[in-house]
Amino acid sequence: KAGVTQTPRYLIKTRGQQVTLSCSPISGHRSVSWYQQTPGQGLQFLFEYFSETQRNKGNFPGRFSGRQFSNSRSEMNVSTLELGDSALYLCASSSGTGDEKLFFGSGTQLSVL
Amino acid sequence: GDSVTQMEGPVTLSEEAFLTINCTYTATGYPSLFWYVQYPGEGLQLLLKATKADDKGSNKGFEATYRKETTSFHLEKGSVQVSDSAVYFCALPAGGTSYGKLTFGQGTILTVHP
Numbered sequence: 001k002a003g004v005t006q007t008p009r010y011l012i013k014t015r016g017q018q019v020t021l022s023c024s025p026i027s028g029h030r031s032v033s034w035y036q037q038t039p040g041q042g043l044q045f046l047f048e049y050f051s052e053t054q055r056n057k058g059n060f061p062g063r064f065s066g067r068q069f070s071n072s073r074s075e076m077n078v079s080t081l082e083l084g085d086s087a088l089y090l091c092a093s094s095s096g097t098g099d100e101k102l103f104f105g106s107g108t109q110l111s112v113l
Numbered sequence: 114g115d116s117v118t119q120m121e122g123p124v125t126l127s128e129e130a131f132l133t134i135n136c137t138y139t140a141t142g143y144p145s146l147f148w149y150v151q152y153p154g155e156g157l158q159l160l161l162k163a164t165k166a167d168d169k170g171s172n173k174g175f176e177a178t179y180r181k182e183t184t185s186f187h188l189e190k191g192s193v194q195v196s197d198s199a200v201y202f203c204a205l206p207a208g209g210t211s212y213g214k215l216t217f218g219q220g221t222i223l224t225v226h227p
Contacts, residue, residue, distance in 0.1 A: 004156070033213030042220060043157075043202070048213030055212045090156050094213065101147070102215060104156035 002027065004093050004105035012111045018079040021108045023091030025072050029103070031055075031096030032074035034066060037088040037107070046089075049074055050096045078110075086112045115140040117203050119218035126193055126225050134188040134221045136177075136203035146170075146179055146186040147215065149202040157202065160188075193225045 005024040013019050025032050033056075034046040045058040049068035068074045072093075078085055088109050092102035120135040138146065145164045149157040161170030166181035177188045186203060200220045207214040 006156075031213050043215075043217040045207070045214045050212065056214050058214070092157075092213070096212065101159060101162060102157075102213070104149075104158065106154070106156045 004091060004103055006089075006091050006105035006108050008108060009106065010109045010111075012113060013081050014113050015081055015083060017081050018077065019081060019110060021076045021078075021089055021091075021110075023074045023076070023093075023105060025074070025091075025093030026103055029093035029095055030072055031094045032068055032072065033092045033094070033102060034074070034076050035090040035092065036060075037090055038086075043090075046076070081112045083112050086110060115144070115205060115207055115216050117205060117216055117218040119201075119203050119221050122220070123222035123224060126223070128195055128225055128227050129192045130225075132188070132190040132193045132197075132223070134201055134203075134223070136186045136188065136218060138184050138186065138203070138205055140184075140205055143181065144205045146177070147204045148175070148177055148186070148188050149204060149217075151200045151202065151220070153199070160201070193223075195225045195227055198223055198225045 007022045031050045033048040036044045048056040052068045063079045066076045088107045090107045092104045094102050116139045118137050147162050148160040150160045151157045161172040163170040163179040168179045175190045202220050203218040204215040207216045
């Protein structure tokens, strides 16, 4: 069974640009969550999607948005990039039934210059 | 709100040494508890899980027991290997409607020398 796939693996952007990250969950999983990981703040929850609907949201500004498609694949978008957005963005999939056992991808390392 | 506190790191050990990484939690009720591991350049992997008081999760020689009376879930391994070098995270589901949301500890960096 294929794991969670995130693309691209690395991204370099400049301030003010926007970026889209992609996540393909494990086959059969309907929930996709996104996390931001930084050395200073650790792992912070961004949002969770289930059956194309956002069910849960963390405390991030509106520049961070996401969506989920009918095949459960998810994208995350960050507009008007700031230097502080540099981080490892991790996607996790699960059944979405409340078990909360998450399966993570390898992440997208975003650098904002 | 629910929270997790891990012991300060980093932790440096010699191969075959005994490992303990402390984790304590604050939560409403009795949530499931998790340990995740992150190897260099990779995402997080679920290491073990316990769902109720006195449950012992175990995997790859690692163990952790859900202690309700001390609100702890310490990670232990009897004999570490160089390949265990990684960052270890204790976690629990966030309170309320917590779909997809885990609250993580700050992580403990483990380095094992030959």
